[in-house]
Amino acid sequence: MLNLIMRRIVTTLVTLFLISVVAFIIIQLPPGDYVDAWAGKKTQGGTIITQAELNNMRVRLGLDKPLYQQYFKWIGDLMKGNLGFSFEYHRPVAEVIGERLSMTLLIAFSTLAFTYILAIALGVYSAVKQYSIGDNIATVLGYIGLATPGFLFALILMYLGQKWFGMSVGGLFSFKFQGAPWSWAKFRDLLGHLWVPVVVLGMAGTAFQLRTMRATLLDELNKMYVTSARSGGIPEFNLLMRYPVRMALNPIVATLGWELSKIISGAPIIGLVLSLPTLGPLYITALLDQDIYLSGALILIYCILVIIGTFISDMLLMILDPRMRMKERS
Amino acid sequence: MAKEGHIKVDGKKVQRIDIATHRQLMWWKFRKNYMAMIAAGILGIFLIISIFAEFIAPYSSGLRNTRYLAGPPMSVHLFDAKGKFHLRPFIYGWVNKRDPVTLALIPVVDTSKQIPLSIFHRGESYKLWGLFKSNLHLFGVNEGMVNIFGTDQIGRDIFSRIMYATRISLSVGAIGVFFVFIIGLLMGGIAGYFGGIADELIMRLMEFLRSIPTLPLWLALAAALPRDWSALKVYVAILLILSSVGWTNLGRRVRSKLLSIREDDFVLSARLAGCSDARIIFHHMLPSFMSYIIVDLTVSFPYIILAETALSFLGLGLREPIVSWGVLLYSAQNIHALAEIPWLLITGLFVVIAVLAFNFMGDGLRDAADPLAK
Amino acid sequence: MEKKILLQVKNLQISWLFDKALIPIVYGVDFNLESGKVLGLVGESACGKSVTALSLLRLLAKELKIVNGEILFWEHNGGETIDITKLESRGKDIRKIRGGLVSMIFQEPMSSFSPLYTIGYQIMEVILLHSEISKKEAQERTIELLNKVGIADARNSFKSYPFEFSGGMRQRAMIAKAISCNPSLLIADEPTTALDVTIQAQILNLMRDMQHEFGTSIIFISHDLGVVGQMADEIAIMYMGKIIERGPTKEIFKNPNHPYTIKLLDAIPRLGNLEARRRLEPIRGSVPGLFNRPHGCTFNDRCDYFMSGICGASFPELKEISENHFVACYLYG
Ligand SMILES: Nc1ncnc2c1ncn2[C@@H]1O[C@H](COP(=O)(O)OP(=O)(O)OP(=O)(O)O)[C@@H](O)[C@H]1O
Ligand SMILES: [Mg+2]
Numbered sequence A: 001m002l003n004l005i006m007r008r009i010v011t012t013l014v015t016l017f018l019i020s021v022v023a024f025i026i027i028q029l030p031p032g033d034y035v036d037a038w039a040g041k042k043t044q045g046g047t048i049i050t051q052a053e054l055n056n057m058r059v060r061l062g063l064d065k066p067l068y069q070q071y072f073k074w075i076g077d078l079m080k081g082n083l084g085f086s087f088e089y090h091r092p093v094a095e096v097i098g099e100r101l102s103m104t105l106l107i108a109f110s111t112l113a114f115t116y117i118l119a120i121a122l123g124v125y126s127a128v129k130q131y132s133i134g135d136n137i138a139t140v141l142g143y144i145g146l147a148t149p150g151f152l153f154a155l156i157l158m159y160l161g162q163k164w165f166g167m168s169v170g171g172l173f174s175f176k177f178q179g180a181p182w183s184w185a186k187f188r189d190l191l192g193h194l195w196v197p198v199v200v201l202g203m204a205g206t207a208f209q210l211r212t213m214r215a216t217l218l219d220e221l222n223k224m225y226v227t228s229a230r231s232g233g234i235p236e237f238n239l240l241m242r243y244p245v246r247m248a249l250n251p252i253v254a255t256l257g258w259e260l261s262k263i264i265s266g267a268p269i270i271g272l273v274l275s276l277p278t279l280g281p282l283y284i285t286a287l288l289d290q291d292i293y294l295s296g297a298l299i300l301i302y303c304i305l306v307i308i309g310t311f312i313s314d315m316l317l318m319i320l321d322p323r324m325r326m327k328e329r330s
Numbered sequence B: 001m002a003k004e005g006h007i008k009v010d011g012k013k014v015q016r017i018d019i020a021t022h023r024q025l026m027w028w029k030f031r032k033n034y035m036a037m038i039a040a041g042i043l044g045i046f047l048i049i050s051i052f053a054e055f056i057a058p059y060s061s062g063l064r065n066t067r068y069l070a071g072p073p074m075s076v077h078l079f080d081a082k083g084k085f086h087l088r089p090f091i092y093g094w095v096n097k098r099d100p101v102t103l104a105l106i107p108v109v110d111t112s113k114q115i116p117l118s119i120f121h122r123g124e125s126y127k128l129w130g131l132f133k134s135n136l137h138l139f140g141v142n143e144g145m146v147n148i149f150g151t152d153q154i155g156r157d158i159f160s161r162i163m164y165a166t167r168i169s170l171s172v173g174a175i176g177v178f179f180v181f182i183i184g185l186l187m188g189g190i191a192g193y194f195g196g197i198a199d200e201l202i203m204r205l206m207e208f209l210r211s212i213p214t215l216p217l218w219l220a221l222a223a224a225l226p227r228d229w230s231a232l233k234v235y236v237a238i239l240l241i242l243s244s245v246g247w248t249n250l251g252r253r254v255r256s257k258l259l260s261i262r263e264d265d266f267v268l269s270a271r272l273a274g275c276s277d278a279r280i281i282f283h284h285m286l287p288s289f290m291s292y293i294i295v296d297l298t299v300s301f302p303y304i305i306l307a308e309t310a311l312s313f314l315g316l317g318l319r320e321p322i323v324s325w326g327v328l329l330y331s332a333q334n335i336h337a338l339a340e341i342p343w344l345l346i347t348g349l350f351v352v353i354a355v356l357a358f359n360f361m362g363d364g365l366r367d368a369a370d371p372l373a374k
Numbered sequence C: 001m002e003k004k005i006l007l008q009v010k011n012l013q014i015s016w017l018f019d020k021a022l023i024p025i026v027y028g029v030d031f032n033l034e035s036g037k038v039l040g041l042v043g044e045s046a047c048g049k050s051v052t053a054l055s056l057l058r059l060l061a062k063e064l065k066i067v068n069g070e071i072l073f074w075e076h077n078g079g080e081t082i083d084i085t086k087l088e089s090r091g092k093d094i095r096k097i098r099g100g101l102v103s104m105i106f107q108e109p110m111s112s113f114s115p116l117y118t119i120g121y122q123i124m125e126v127i128l129l130h131s132e133i134s135k136k137e138a139q140e141r142t143i144e145l146l147n148k149v150g151i152a153d154a155r156n157s158f159k160s161y162p163f164e165f166s167g168g169m170r171q172r173a174m175i176a177k178a179i180s181c182n183p184s185l186l187i188a189d190e191p192t193t194a195l196d197v198t199i200q201a202q203i204l205n206l207m208r209d210m211q212h213e214f215g216t217s218i219i220f221i222s223h224d225l226g227v228v229g230q231m232a233d234e235i236a237i238m239y240m241g242k243i244i245e246r247g248p249t250k251e252i253f254k255n256p257n258h259p260y261t262i263k264l265l266d267a268i269p270r271l272g273n274l275e276a277r278r279r280l281e282p283i284r285g286s287v288p289g290l291f292n293r294p295h296g297c298t299f300n301d302r303c304d305y306f307m308s309g310i311c312g313a314s315f316p317e318l319k320e321i322s323e324n325h326f327v328a329c330y331l332y333g
Helices: A002-028 A034-044 A051-061 A067-079 A093-128 A133-147 A150-165 A184-221 A224-230 A236-254 A256-273 A279-289 A292-320 A322-329 B022-031 B034-051 B158-194 B196-211 B214-223 B231-246 B248-262 B265-272 B277-288 B290-313 B325-330 B335-340 B342-368 C049-056 C092-097 C119-130 C135-148 C167-179 C197-214 C225-231 C249-254 C259-266 C271-275
Strands: B006-009 B012-015 B077-079 B085-098 B105-128 B132-141 C005-018 C021-034 C038-043 C064-075 C080-083 C102-105 C185-189 C217-222 C234-239 C242-248 C319-322 C325-327
Touching: A002 A067, A002 A292, A002 B196, A002 B214, A034 A051, A034 A279, A067 A292, A093 A133, A093 A184, A093 A236, A093 A256, A093 A279, A093 A292, A133 A184, A133 B342, A150 A184, A150 A256, A150 B325, A150 B335, A150 B342, A184 A236, A184 A256, A224 A236, A236 A256, A236 A292, A256 A279, A256 A292, A256 B196, A256 B214, A279 A292, A279 B214, A292 A322, A292 B196, A292 B214, B034 B158, B034 B342, B158 B196, B158 B231, B158 B248, B158 B290, B158 B325, B158 B342, B196 B248, B214 B231, B214 B290, B231 B248, B231 B290, B248 B290, B290 B325, B290 B342, B325 B342, B335 B342, C005 C049, C005 C217, C021 C049, C021 C064, C021 C217, C038 C049, C038 C225, C049 C064, C049 C185, C049 C217, C102 C167, C119 C135, C119 C167, C135 C167, C167 C185, C167 C197, C185 C197, C197 C217, C197 C225, C217 C225, C225 C234, C225 C249, C234 C249, C234 C259, C242 C249, C242 C259
Parallel strands: C021 C242, C038 C217, C038 C234, C102 C185, C185 C217
Antiparallel strands: B006 B012, B077 B085, B085 B105, B105 B132, C005 C021, C005 C064, C064 C080, C234 C242, C242 C325, C319 C325
């Protein structure tokens, strides 16, 4: 097991290195640099900026150096735990990200939990009661959930919230708790708001995993080993949970990392629509402003989250399925 | 118990058919899949809209009804306020009144005035596919304008805009799927057929692409497009961006299929007969799993459409004057605009219906590819 | 020894509920089984042997329905008679019978254990369900059983997963599971078909030993008359969901009556046949599909003695032609 984890860590580091290179290339892709973007905005505002000022600024920000030097400085700093400096916020990236990271993690993992709990429960129900009214409703909702873009769903919720309750369903805190220190009341307020992004982000994934769960379980239910176990007289519910359901968990657990990746994918756009204090909206503005160290750090964080998700999924699979353990051992 | 062709099972009366032919069986199975048929019909309508957008839309996508800003959808009636039936459908006129609270001018329906719709209306002239000059529209009115889905903040007809957007969004899907097909086939084909180092490299690349969350990657790439590019250039670039990440599924499928049939007898005999690699791939191996590829492509259609919609919704995808569903939804981003003009969301309905239709059709095709499977 | 009836199946009919239509699969099966005896059920592939076997424990798939008939089971120690067809297929009563009074061995040893649990766990689970003993005792009993069915190093095998076992070992483990609660009836559905010949012989010997030791009745299902001949006291031949001939083993081999039985016996390779260099006679034609069941006698399109006007009209009744020997054919009576 330990050996295995070590191996995983090494491959993960290699992947991370590659991702950092790609991330750096991508954030350097736009023509011009932060200084150009900044000057563009300033001149629109009527300020006159000289070329010398711009050059000074480049030197100050280290943007005058060749690209590879900039990369190695960036990656070197990253190793030391220094995420770099955000030009736009005039603060270290780590500070800008700060609390938003924990909110992002909270939302991402709550969504993951929501997705899996709901998908497994409904999937089992749907498969066991195939073609029942409940199953048909779940199937229809599943199709609609897969077909509705998350942001559209968020927009509809926003509109309905506005129209029926005259309130915004966006954000994670009520106005009076914004910036307030943590307290029990603030936590309750958070829970009251959290369900909206969790449902919106989790909808498509739940629909997808529900379908997978239903289909695999339907397959498993007809397998010989289930009949064989039933012939021993095991009570129906225990039989269901211990034999076919546990087997049917395999494919949905195997795609857990991928599911997290989809959740993270959807997060920026949902974050923007629902004005959440998460990394997503920050990422989009950072991209547009060419705030390279900020957007670079954010891409890396996104990728690390996905890698963590894959790692969790592999570990869970190994706990669930002895065949995986054996394969890894040999 | 068994009486006259009927029998009771679990309290329900069912027909007893002792002898049924194989074809009957298939028909019974097929009958269950009417959703795929409906989906195909809907996609057919979408296709017609895309081809004849200029004809079906009463106005061009930029034309403004300056007297009807942020106007709600106009409903088409057959019965007037007194309950009298009119053979010719009509809409009511409207007057702009000032809202007593906000003091904004808002259009109010005026039931005393009826404006008949004319079918095959001669209106704004256009060039169909940029070739044939015409001014014939499916419908229109002689007096003012008809906006059956309402208008946006600056008075543009949402129905017409959705018709044009359907064309663009579906074309993004179609061309995107085409690119995905080419790239996926090429990469999967190389990996699966040649194996070895090529396989290893391509598999790593696929894994790598899959380990990056797609939307953030697309966003970064789309943000890198120069702001001063023309709308058309952006269109092509977005297509390339979307398909550069989207091919991995197909690639993986092609590879694994190739690997599994590489050792099959018919490929071996073709090789023994001295066929070239290319000939073996395209004449012998491809046809044998074409149905899977078609299913995969049908399923990747909606992904590309949804991705484009998301990018454009954020303002990082297509731009005016090219309108897609996402571009239309962009104006609904702001909650205040949305509260004022909720009919902007009608576009969303089109997105959902299109994606649903593609998914149902994909499922139907998957079943049809394997008619005897359970 | 007086005859004690254990199981009586009367006019059992099972149909496949296919989109509101009922397609018959088992079309009238009758047999009796006495305590301590072995009944062989023989027939070509897809004739409905497994479906019949599964129905005895109400283990049929959802889409298969028992539409007619009775399955009477005599519970000897308690003295009660149960009609299994009347029980709730997912209910409590049938669960008491499953594994406890009647147990089953399946056709494919490869897939009859779940790969997620150890062999030991899956056997122990059944023991714990049917007897009031502690986990520790159940574990000891499981190891003892594994030992008995000839699995080497039973204590370690207890902790093995099914995929670490060979096919033969799995079938041994399956037998261990099946006899774990001393059932009065063991249904063995082609227990050796998926195994190679030497293993096959070992498993057959094992089953015979177990039968002698515990006095269990066995329904032994196979498509191989040769194998059944070695095991069974009585044989029932099935064709397209119906029993067409039934009788004591010796009688069936010596004096087969139904044209189908005769053909089946001819198809068994025997040393005598080889010496005479006689060609093995395959049965003409093939089994019609479920959807093309012939009218009248279902064997009529492959039968050499087809009598027009008689065989095509209705299915012949099972008639007793000598003691305990029943045949369903118009050639006899
Ligand atoms: N769940 C099911 N749904 C529909 N048809 C079924 C089902 N199970 C079995 N059948 C059909 O019932 C018939 C009898 O099947 P059964 O498995 O009893 O055959 P068998 O005699 O055991 O054959 P084999 O020797 O191959 O095991 C077959 O035609 C089979 O296709
Ligand atoms: Mg069978």
